[in-house]
Amino acid sequence: MDVSATPESGEVHKRTHEKRDGRKLYLYGWAAHDLPVTAELEAASPPRPHLRWHPLRGEWVAYASHRQERTFKPPAEFCPLCPVPEGGFPGEIPFADFEIAVFENRFPAFHPDAPPPPLDLPLRGGTATGQCEVVVYSAEHGGSLAVLPPERLALLVHVWADRYRDLLSRDAVAFVMPFENRGEEVGVTLHHPHGQIYAFPFVPPVVERMAAQFRDAPVLADMRQSMGEAYDIAGNEHAVAFVPPCARFPSEVWVMPRRFHPGPWTFSDEEAFSFGALLGETVARLDALYGRPMPYICCLYAAPKGEDGHFHFHVQFLPFLRTADRLKYLAGCEQGAGTFLVDALPEQMAARLREVTP
Numbered sequence: 001m002d003v004s005a006t007p008e009s010g011e012v013h014k015r016t017h018e019k020r021d022g023r024k025l026y027l028y029g030w031a032a033h034d035l036p037v038t039a040e041l042e043a044a045s046p047p048r049p050h051l052r053w054h055p056l057r058g059e060w061v062a063y064a065s066h067r068q069e070r071t072f073k074p075p076a077e078f079c080p081l082c083p084v085p086e087g088g089f090p091g092e093i094p095f096a097d098f099e100i101a102v103f104e105n106r107f108p109a110f111h112p113d114a115p116p117p118p119l120d121l122p123l124r125g126g127t128a129t130g131q132c133e134v135v136v137y138s139a140e141h142g143g144s145l146a147v148l149p150p151e152r153l154a155l156l157v158h159v160w161a162d163r164y165r166d167l168l169s170r171d172a173v174a175f176v177m178p179f180e181n182r183g184e185e186v187g188v189t190l191h192h193p194h195g196q197i198y199a200f201p202f203v204p205p206v207v208e209r210m211a212a213q214f215r216d217a218p219v220l221a222d223m224r225q226s227m228g229e230a231y232d233i234a235g236n237e238h239a240v241a242f243v244p245p246c247a248r249f250p251s252e253v254w255v256m257p258r259r260f261h262p263g264p265w266t267f268s269d270e271e272a273f274s275f276g277a278l279l280g281e282t283v284a285r286l287d288a289l290y291g292r293p294m295p296y297i298c299c300l301y302a303a304p305k306g307e308d309g310h311f312h313f314h315v316q317f318l319p320f321l322r323t324a325d326r327l328k329y330l331a332g333c334e335q336g337a338g339t340f341l342v343d344a345l346p347e348q349m350a351a352r353l354r355e356v357t358p
């Protein structure tokens with residue numbers, strides 16, 4: 001990696017390992033990784049995702065129906081993201097320890113060698129070229145962004161920057177989105193702290209709408225300027241976290257760098273450190289709000305290819321609790337019409353998130 005990063009102006013180390021089925025595994029750390037390979041999972045069958053065009057919505061739908069892995073029979077309580085000691089049950093990361101690990105998803109919606117779509121479709125098909133990766137934040141099975149130390153959060157920002165550079169350099173990739181689904185309420189079955197990265201062969205509709213707004217005006221900076229600090233929940237020298245005045249989810253929070261950046265790949269080391277620390281504090285505040293881990297969807301929105309001049313990088317946390325024990329469901333109005341109904345005022349939620357003790 002070409003970075004000389006923060007913790008004690010250390011350097012980010014990156015080791016590349018190829019799994020049995022050719023999938024890449026990257027080990028990132030403040031320390032060089034030189035542990036021996038332990039037990040690897042059996043090779044997965046080649047993925048065959050494809051795209052179909054939705055003529056009413058004018059957008060792609062991705063299909064990733066893969067054959068069941070017949071030979072893969074893990075023991076109960078098996079976590080494929082945990083480190084694997086010598087003689088242990090095989091896992092996705094066949095090393096006894098690591099800092100942050102990134103590997104190609106076993107069941108991807110997009111793949112570099114995706115086959116052409118089936119010939120007999122009754123509508124337009126497309127090739128699902130791209131990549132899907134899993135980002136494992138820690139060798140520890142428990143924990144979350146809220147409790148990772150600041151050095152690890154800074155490393156995570158550097159990892160995202162490296163993945164953006166790599167994936168956006170590929171001709172077939174138009175947009176890259178790191179994201180995290182958290183909590184059983186949003187369908188997460190693996191509790192080991194991790195996120196994902198999707199590299200899309202097209203700009204997906206939500207992002208295309210954002211990009212169109214950014215082409216017209218610096219909408220995010222304009223909104224920040226007119227909202228003042230009443231919506232801020234936390235901040236530091238280089239980054240700020242706030243409830244957007246147009247929040248669609250009850251305790252929605254956005255985190256953005258104070259200076260314009262198209263993505264974390266243009267951050268200085270200090271900015272990466274500040275940004276990581278604020279992401280951690282944001283999740284800690286969301287968890288403190290109802291005294292339980294907040295289920296959420298967290299998305300990183302960086303510039304699609306060619307939009308670097310105006311698309312303002314930021315992170316959106318979309319939390320799914322309305323109260324300590326009631327979920328926010330996306331029902332008829334949200335799913336069927338695309339219009340959100342919210343019963344909590346953003347300025348009130350901002351005050352509560354500012355006042356909670358993480």
Ligand SMILES: [Zn+2]
Nearest residue numbers: 079082141192
């Ligand atoms: Zn685990």
